[in-house]
Amino acid sequence: MKKFITLYRHIIEQERKYPEATGQLSDLLADIALACKIISLEVNRAGLIDILGFTGEENVHGEKVKKLDEFAHETLIRAMEVSGHLCAIASEESEDFIPVNEKYMGNRPMSKYVVHFDPLDGSSNIDANISIGTIFSIYKRISKSGPGTLEDCLQKGSNQVAAGYVIYGSSTILVYSTGEGVHGFTLDPSVGEFLLFYENIKIPKKSKTFSINEGNYHKWDEGLRKYIDSLKAENKSEGKPYSARYVGSLVADFHRNLLYGGIFIYPADTKNPNGKLRLLYEANPLAFICEQAGGRATDGRRRILDIEPENLHQRTPLFIGSEDDVREAESYLS
Numbered sequence: 458m459k460k461f462i463t464l465y466r467h468i469i470e471q472e473r474k475y476p477e478a479t480g481q482l483s484d485l486l487a488d489i490a491l492a493c494k495i496i497s498l499e500v501n502r503a504g505l506i507d508i509l510g511f512t513g514e515e516n517v518h519g520e521k522v523k524k525l526d527e528f529a530h531e532t533l534i535r536a537m538e539v540s541g542h543l544c545a546i547a548s549e550e551s552e553d554f555i556p557v558n559e560k561y562m563g564n565r566p567m568s569k570y571v572v573h574f575d576p577l578d579g580s581s582n583i584d585a586n587i588s589i590g591t592i593f594s595i596y597k598r599i600s601k602s603g604p605g606t607l608e609d610c611l612q613k614g615s616n617q618v619a620a621g622y623v624i625y626g627s628s629t630i631l632v633y634s635t636g637e638g639v640h641g642f643t644l645d646p647s648v649g650e651f652l653l654f655y656e657n658i659k660i661p662k663k664s665k666t667f668s669i670n671e672g673n674y675h676k677w678d679e680g681l682r683k684y685i686d687s688l689k690a691e692n693k694s695e696g697k698p699y700s701a702r703y704v705g706s707l708v709a710d711f712h713r714n715l716l717y718g719g720i721f722i723y724p725a726d727t728k729n730p731n732g733k734l735r736l737l738y739e740a741n742p743l744a745f746i747c748e749q750a751g752g753r754a755t756d757g758r759r760r761i762l763d764i765e766p767e768n769l770h771q772r773t774p775l776f777i778g779s780e781d782d783v784r785e786a787e788s789y790l791s
């Protein structure tokens with residue numbers, strides 16, 4: 458019989474491992490989980506009352522409809538900013554970072570956390586009922602007090618204190634890590650609780666699955682073309698050919714590979730010299746999770762978590778998943 462552990466209970470248990478913990482991080486994670494429950498409701502209703510896509514339409518309640526990703530963005534901000542634990546927020550939906558207003562600082566000497574998030578990655582897929590997700594990343598601030606600064610937001614991924622994602626699919630799954638392993642929860646909508654389904658997730662060291670958009674084949678580095686060709690060639694001793702699995706929704710592809718093994722690649726190419734995915738709120742949080750689960754995440758050369766960010770929305774090539782597969786891919790690249 459599985460242990461009946463809610464997300465909040467699990468977070469508190471994690472916090473108890475640190476006697477000096479103030480409980481702020483636990484509170485923040487609970488706020489994010491609350492926001493994602495609300496987003497899950499809206500995403501699952503979207504197909505029914507067709508609130509998808511366009512700003513300015515009216516929904517059945519006669520309310521001005523926001524795009525789902527704008528809705529997710531605002532829901533996350535409203536859930537977190539009042540906690541008094543944040544000094545700054547950076548979102549895929551916002552050009553600049555959002556310094557959290559002094560009035561929410563509470564009576565604490567300083568609100569010590571910064572959060573990055575992609576509120577609804579892959580939202581263009583929802584019309585086809587393909588899983589989409591929220592990705593988040595949490596840092597401690599660098600500045601001493603007052604509203605957060607850009608410097609607080611531009612930290613390398615190895616400074617993360619926590620990261621996670623939520624997948625809105627056949628069920629709503631939340632996966633997170635505070636540096637003590639990777640843990641997965643499933644939302645039970647009947648009670649509104651995320652229940653533990655997988656503690657200490659470990660990604661297989663080697664896999665038989667690759668995820669990449671082969672439509673871009675002719676835009677890739679020659680070494681990458683050779684690597685992908687090698688995965689498709691018959692080679693029984695190396696367990697090849699691999700299976701190709703590509704949903705086109707980062708959290709869905711990543712989550713499947715995390716559980717079953719696999720390598721996900723969004724490389725640089727002649728059209729996207731730095732790749733398509735964003736460092737701060739896509740690559741870094743997933744790289745943190747992947748390494749905590751025993752996997753590897755690089756840009757083809759450098760460890761993702763070592764990359765010093767220069768701007769909030771900078772892109773990076775991403776090779777992430779089973780360690781042996783990522784290393785093999787790196788060996789083919791010039």
Ligand code: P6P
Pocket residue numbers: 578579580581670705706707708733
């Ligand atoms: P492509 C979705 O738009 C997204 O940002 C990720 O979720 C996904 O992995 C990637 O883009 C898919 O990009 O170019 O293969 O359609």
